[in-house]
Amino acid sequence: METDNTEAPQLRACLRGRAYRQRVYSDDRLRYPLRRVGKRGEGIYERISWDEAYDEVVSKITEIKQNYGNSAILFVAGGGNQGMLHGAVPHALMLHQIGGYTRMWGAPSYEGALFASMATYGTMMTGNNREDLFNSKFIIMWGWNPANTVWDPGTSLWLAKAQEKGIKIVAIDPMFTDSAAILADEWIPIRPGTDTAMLLAMTNVIITETLYDKDFVERFTVGFDIYKKYVLGEEDGQPKTPEWAEKITKVPAEKISILAREYATKKPAALIAGWGPARTMFGEQYSRAANVLCAITGNIGINGGYASGFMRAYYSRERIITGGKKKVGPIKSDDDKPKKLRLQDNPVDYNAKPREDSLYKLRGGTNPANTRIHYNDYYNAILKGRKGGYPADIKMAYIAGTNRLNQFSNVNKGIKALKTLDFIVVFEQLMTPTAQLADIVLPVNTFMERNDIAVPWLGAPYYIYLNKAIDSLYESKSDLEICRELSKRLGIKESILYLPEDQILQLLSAPRKEIKNYKKFKKDGYFKVEIEEPFVAFKEQINDPENNPFPTLSGKIEIYCEYIAEKNNPLMPPIPKYLSHDEHYDSLKAKQYPLQLITPHNKRRTHSTLENIPWLKEVDDHVVWINTVDALKRNIKNGQLVDVFNDRGRIRIPAKVTERLIPGVVCVYQGAWYNPNKEGIDLGGCANVLTNDIYSPGGAVPLNSSLVEIELSPNNQLEEN
């Protein structure tokens, strides 16, 4: 594999891309359609023909649709095998044509950040281009580890170059991550789930020392005075001082004050608030508090500043696609709704009322249809159904492009729930823990075996044409091929899926107006969009506010969000607040389970994808990180086999005793495959055996808010290290 041959910086693949060949040619690839013959979860399957498989899937879909209606079909779609055309896309288009399905809302990766972005700015298009980092005088990487998670190719390189230019970078993270160690000048360790408290204390310093941008606050924000009262303690009697925050966050008060002053006075400064700290209970509060801090220091809409938030707009993809005609601002009436059901609309969602707790009046963001079930709540939905207040009685799961069981909270409850279903079909490349619960497993090919277009993650300025390199291996087929056959058998007369692959790709890519020459793009394999100057979110709003209000209900940045206030939920306050919860470090539960678990992304996997690649497995052992102090208390030595457990389950993996983690915290990288022994102890070390299947009022998925305890495993063996 070689890289693109453009000028530096090239779009250089990370180790995962470099190792992809081993996935394509993996012995573990699914070779032909399979039908379950043993009990659910036993993993006993027989080989069947594609004809048999198609017929069985179609007959089950038809039966369930007839008996229970379309909402009984749960469509579980993921980005595990995704391009512009393949992955979940053709499955969705096909299912729309037969009346739709029940779907989820609340993306585990970012729902907290998204909610906060919408509530504060009315859009997810925030942040500046990476090139613009050179204009900053100070950069904060908050819970953000691009050295491992990439965040678009080149991000770490831009940060390293910024540092080389003498721009100071500070990292705030419970772990001494690769980013904190290599890309930052200073690391501030923080207790997980307490980021909001530290942000409030920084805000307190900035307000009491009058370091905030008064003019900006007056012209562009609403609700500063209400927030100020809370921050200064006039609302609840507790001033959110650095001393207050020190006890909560474990960050020394003096350090908080210095950081606050530095951020407020070294203007322009970029606070890049990662999504990880928002993957907590009340994670949206952290993200809101970060966004508001950017605003009150006037670091929004200017070069070198950075509007934290969803951080999608550092290349304004939507703007280019729609030629600037995209509707902005809040939704004022039903006019905005498409008059006719379109191909991309799920009929089950189409006429649904919005969820009352959603921010449905704001354009963009999460689909607010009340027919949807929160991602982290669907096991309850399956188990309880309409009687339990859920919008559907689920009978069937149609799972494409996701190792759902492994990657969402509470694996043991998940197994229980999925086992109750009438039918499960999984479209996969490998026999994942999720596929092992299916009745029918269908082998899907990899992106090397079909044509597709890769859309940049979060919208960096490039596209990649994934030219087919080899024919499909074994009996595997592309999602498109599979859905064509299923569509025919479902009696769908007309469908975009019946067009040739290349024609569909041209149609799908046509709205992206910057791709002017499709043929050349296909031939080159990539297309880099030339950008004259770095994109700066909200530049128009700041430079010409008369003509460019913020797309919120007030037209300004909402420190106080009246729209949230209307919901009247004390756990979803209209200003950012620090809140504790049942599984926080100071909860009753912490007496029983005193360690906080964080579950970040590892450099050698993409979620659970690529877990079984030998070249990548060799890079890093799957272990639980534990601080030396905590290990000593439990008599745990480096390399020993330990059990990490709570009420939800138990995993058994070796311990890595380290200084690189704040005491009181353990880290199990998410994505390792669930592999239970006879007693139900997971020897694979799947982090979600331990996480809780609940969600925050704003939708954040609390993957970093679990409490656990650790003990030596019975018959633990000290491994050489």
Added chain:
Amino acid sequence: MKQMGFYFDQTRCTGCFTCSVACKDWNNLPIGVNWRKIKIIENGIFPKLFLAYLSSTCNHCTNPPCLKACPVEAITKRASDGVVIVNSNKCIGKEDCGAKCLKVCPWDILQFGNGENPKMEKCNFCFERLDQGKQPICVEACPMYALDSGDLEELNKKYGNVVEAEGFKYSKDIKPCVIFKPKLKKLQL
């Protein structure tokens, strides 16, 4: 005489392993055989810590001790560019030989495959790529542009002549052909 060498910017290396995996992909290496290795250097007590990575491979030394140690002259140094090449066909194998080459390499970089009496193998500077005017795959793969290669004299002009880094000690006698921008050992406070 031309002498090829590597440059490694340790300040930029995030330990992403892309160079190492790209090498394995290009040379089709099995598990346990790593022609390019990543060393992790961790120091300090929480919260005052230091972390650096050292990406290293055969240094194609000016005076390679492995070459002298090999009893069957399986290791040679190309006259044209100083690249040190091993002829695995000639190598008599790890057990039969006693891995004499590995024992004299101060950087523990020579590799023996898995299985019985494996033959020595190591970085060949991607000489087929070099001959086509390309960079070795590890250099081309590094997302941080932290690796470079070329004639050592040219590299010295471009990057200076620092010969040590965290985790790497120079040898005056052997003269490894690698230069660095080392990460300074400053504990993060």
